[in-house]
Amino acid sequence: MKTLFERSVAGRHCSILPECDVPVRTPEHTRTQPLHLPELSETDISRHYTELAKQTFGVNDGFYPLGSCTMKYNPKVNEQAASLEGFAEVHPLQDHVQGCLEVLATAEKYLCEITGMNAMTFQPAAGAHGELTGLMLIKRYHEKHGNTARTKIIVPDSAHGTNPASSAMCGFTVVNIPSAEDGCVDLDRLREACGEDTAGLMLTNPNTLGIFDKHIREITDIVHEAGGLCYYDGANLNAVMGIARPGDMGFDCIHLNLHKSFSTPHGGGGPGSGPVGCKSFLEAYLPGEKVVFENGEYRWQERGEESIGAVRGFHGNFLVVVKALTYLLTLGREGVPAVAENAVLNANYLKHLLEGTYDVTNKGVCMHEFVLTLEGMKKETGVSAMDIAKALQDYGMHPPTMYFPLNVHEALMVEPTETESKETLDAAAAAFLEIYEKAKADPEAMHHTPLHSPITRPDEVKAARHPVLRYRFDD
């Protein structure tokens, strides 16, 4: 499709501004060259964006099993709550707006109960921002205790790529430890890695292979005994929320992805929200202000000198918290664990349908997601995980996460979430199985899929090596 610049016709415009009724003055430093703006009518603009919208694919379009991203359906009631005037029309500098403060206080209370934490900040804008914030708490804790030699963060190789990145960003040295044969943390390697230079451990549990680490208490004990703290990456909370709590597993601080587990829009539909929760002994270091309830009203309170300071303006993406709280209130105490149970059930059902044909890395029961490896297929036929992912698009599905986790070759990571019906999972499995047969019968054809999407196979290598990052005008 054409870009706005290609649609532009000189002299065309849409008159949306009334004529100027104040004297026009020309400032001293006026631009002499005309701005390169596209010239379009309102019809052109409207059609352009409608055409773009038609090319997107979201959870409202179809099945979206993007592993570790928890692309669940976003209930419309969340949007309704967030668009209430009392939430949508407030300014963060308005003093102590009771309803808004109550939302934050209530969301903090519920999310602390779900995670086993004692306090939470809603400032971080998304997951990786939450990771950085959590690591800053760990760093501040060690600084306050004179542990200046604690400079290393241990990250298992099954971790999300953001974990080592956030650690490095926070000034820590990353120590990578390989997983054991069963996909869990290798306890011996963890013990070897722990020492007087250990600042902490970052762990996702269940991990990216969809395995709940059976040694979880032992893991956090080993790190604590070495003097480090334990950080829980909440990306995969959907598998355990309302059932097992990171706080009880021995974690000291966590981040949540409200845009994953708590049904607020994700990706291009965001923004996200990555609240960070912690145990009481870290609370003083949290960023931003805290909401307190005194003498019958809510008000903001400074956190004090030990705080790491603000990590974002005001109170984070407040309306996202409104949506997440709406979700929690809709589900209630019984609904939250039911989400986790159904997420795990759906993943196991789909895994069961595929594992007779595809090579699944989890042999037993998985949690909310599972990983296929196309290594054998690639060796035999030359058809890669990428080819399979591309082919799925022709079945009206978003592809799963590809080439992740890194410790599995030719990986496809599938997370169906709890909001998909049995019919959807059956149809997805049928698509996977049909593609498998096609790949065996005609491998060459697979390299040219998808055939029915707006674009078919972009040259990914060229796109990455020589990206065109802006429109080039003829002059």
Next chain:
Amino acid sequence: MNTPKELKYAKTHEWVRFTSETECEVGLSDFAQDALGDLVFVNLPEVDAEAVKDETICDVESVKAVSDVYAPVNGTVSEVNEELLDSPELINNDPYGAWLFRLKDVSGAEDLLDAEAYEKVCAEEEH
């Protein structure tokens, strides 16, 4: 898979070519470039940076993922192959010609593998 006999290798898939007793070139093995897929970006170390054996020294990005490159020996970076910055595909096309960086004052080369031992490591990873 091509594994030249005259080179030494690290388990982490870097090759080492000694140009004198204390100087060497380091690159990525054929096995590594094949597993990584098409390389699209190379992040080279700085000249004078200290290479510590088995620790990350730079990284490469392929269409699949970003991967760390480990220093196969101790030493000091004396030169980096800037040609790779614009043409990372050289690593795919000619892995043993496309050196990443050169090291001086090299030590700790005792544990490096010869071609035969390295091929065994690759075969195990392949299984």
